[in-house]
Amino acid sequence: MAGRRIVVVGAGITGLAVAHRLLGDHPEFDLLVLEAGTAPGGRIRTSPFAGLPVDEAADAFLVRVPWALDLCSELGLADELVAPHARTASVWLDGALRPLPSPNVLGIPLDPASVADGILPPEALEQLSGDGRPDTALPDGDLSVGQVVRPCVGDAVFERLVDALLGGINAGRADDLSCGVMAPQLLAAARRPEGLLTALRSAQQGVDPSAPVFNAHPSGMGHLVDTLAENLGDRLRLRSAVTGLGRTDAGWLVGTAKGVEVADAVVLAVPAFVAADLLTPIEAEAADHLAQVPHASVSLAAFAYRRSDLEVPGDQSGFLVPRDAGLLLTACSYTGSKWAHLDTGDRVLLRLSAGRIDDPRHAEMDGDALERALAGDLATTIGVEAPPAAVRISRWPRSLPQFAPGHADRMAAIDSRLAEVAPGLLVTGAFRHGVGIPACIRSGIEAAAAVAGHVA
Ligand SMILES: Cc1cc2nc3c(=O)[nH]c(=O)nc-3n(C[C@H](O)[C@H](O)[C@H](O)COP(=O)(O)OP(=O)(O)OC[C@H]3O[C@@H](n4cnc5c(N)ncnc54)[C@H](O)[C@@H]3O)c2cc1C
Incomplete structure (x- = not known):
């Protein structure tokens, strides 16, 4: 609907994805993005090092899920993306670098013959030659990665490979991380009647082993952020930290040091603890859930x-x-x-x-x-x-x-509580579907659709 005003708070990749999608699908909306920092991008930053554009955090994104690749295509960047030259990696175990087994799915070797000496004890290799069925059926609902992987392929595979890989991605403990968020394909495969390993092996048959898992931009991930920000023009306001949220009959009030913006809807695309602070006066219970997400x-x-x-x-x-x-x-x-x-x-x-x-x-x-x-x-x-x-x-x-088991349910509860008591106020970010850039973009796209549905 023409003239509807939407304020997005935060110009990290999630907020930029919200704004990009709203701009493309609803050019009639009056869109404003408020960013606290002096530059867009949040946790994505590229700067010169040794004469080259070297990322200070994220340097690549997963291409086996669609969201980041699709966004790059929409921005005309897809042809510029590059794949890693070197594809094999090692793990430091017992005082030596040892090659990660290939093929593996999130560290789980699919072929015990591919596991180099010194990585796993003989009983673990024996277990890997089986089908990966747990002795007793896994409980229903979300489980930690450890609760899924340990009973299917053993503690050694979990501790020496899976935790090193998955725990490394978000600096967490895979024993405490939601498998539903971090590795939904493992959770689904572990519940298959044929067993985790058999299910992963058959899924792997459809994968082209030469296809890259990651892509990057030769100018750094900052180039993706800069392209999104340029398209927003003066709809993006930097140095504009949001300090408070309120509500009147006229709509949502978004307070910054420079004044108050009135909006029909607001998307908070900020870290969970920032969203929690802003939400507290409006919906304390949802704020409390967000405040409890460890970082x-x-x-x-x-x-x-x-x-x-x-x-x-x-x-x-x-x-x-x-x-x-x-x-x-x-x-x-x-x-x-x-x-x-x-x-x-x-x-x-x-x-x-x-x-x-x-x-x-x-x-x-x-x-x-x-x-x-x-x-x-x-x-x-x-x-x-x-x-x-x-x-x-x-x-x-x-x-x-960090995503504790049951995270998706807690997010859904926050969404429905906000829809009930604070319609037009949405929260999104890396704390929703996962920390990876594709997951953030997915979160942004979903928030854009929800907010458009609200104001239409
Ligand atoms: C070291 C490191 C390496 C990583 N490597 C990879 C990788 O290789 N591949 C990958 O896919 N992912 C990687 N990630 C994860 C990924 O980069 C992040 O999860 C993602 O960039 C988070 O985006 P976001 O927009 O949700 O949050 P943020 O980037 O945190 O953006 C939030 C924005 O909100 C702004 N803000 C905060 N408070 C306010 C306020 N009150 N008012 C207005 N604005 C506010 C902030 O300034 C910020 O710009 C990495 C992360 C880190 C830290």
Whole structure:
């Protein structure tokens, strides 16, 4: 309906996806995006490092789900996307880097013969040669990843591979993470009568092994954000933190330091704890649910080494470090091997991650201490003793929401409560369907459809 005013709060990828979809489907709406920061993108930021556009957080997105790829197609960016050059990775186990088995689904090896020596004990390999049926049927409803994977393929596969991979993605403990959110395909496969492994093996038959799992943009993920922001023009207002929400007969009131905006509908596309603060005066119970979503803090360091000081395998994308390995490092990406556009020739670029939901040590270290600790972990794992020629450290406090089992039901309860007591007010973001960029875009697209339905 013409003249309807919609305010989107937050210009991270979720808020930008909401705005993009509303702009495309409903150009008649009067749209305004309010962003607290000095630039759009939130947890997506690309900046120069060693003369190249190197991402400070997300550097790629999953292409086996549609949302990010579809958005890039709509923006005319799909032809510019690139796939990783190096596709194999390793895991640091018992003091050595060992190749991740291939094929695997979220760390679960589908062929025991592909598992290199030293990764799993013989009884785990024996279990992997079976069908992956648990001894007793899994309970109904959402379960943690651990509750699904441990009974089907054993504790060793879970702890040495699945937790390292899945827990690494959002710095969580896979024993505490909702399988319905983090790995719905595992939950569905584990409930198949033929067993988890048989179901995963048959699903794998339809997958082209040469098809890339991830794509990136050679100018960095910031290019996606910048393209979305440019399309919004002056509908995007930076340095405009929303400090309060209210309601009158005229509609929703959205308060910033610069004044109050009146809107027919508001989409909060901000972290769950920010949404909780804004919602508290309006719907305390929904606010309380959002406030309880735990968030992990992480740090991401870019290290550039002189090639004379370090060589890494050109066919490897990097390695993961399981939680009990005793290191601060959680993952190391051989950035220049992984992405041809980030191969500098004279420098070897690495991106190093630190921080887990239960390991905040990195956040307590200053930049020098963090650099020293990560350099020490690199000396342990890949044997580099020379100091890096350049270092950049990016801090991401409270950046990765953790999804406890039952998360989707709690989100649905928040939605229905808001629809009842605060119609026209929606909450969305990385805390909804998952932290990955495609999941955020999906959350944004769904919020755009819901808000359009509300004001139409
Ligand atoms: C280190 C790291 C690496 C990652 N790597 C990957 C990866 O490789 N691939 C992948 O798919 N995903 C990755 N992710 C996850 C992904 O980047 C994030 O989940 C996603 O970018 C979150 O987007 P969002 O819009 O939901 O939230 P945010 O990016 O947090 O955006 C929220 C926005 O709201 C703004 N805001 C907050 N409060 C207010 C207010 N009061 N008023 C107005 N505006 C406000 C913030 O400034 C921010 O811009 C990574 C995340 C991190 C931290």
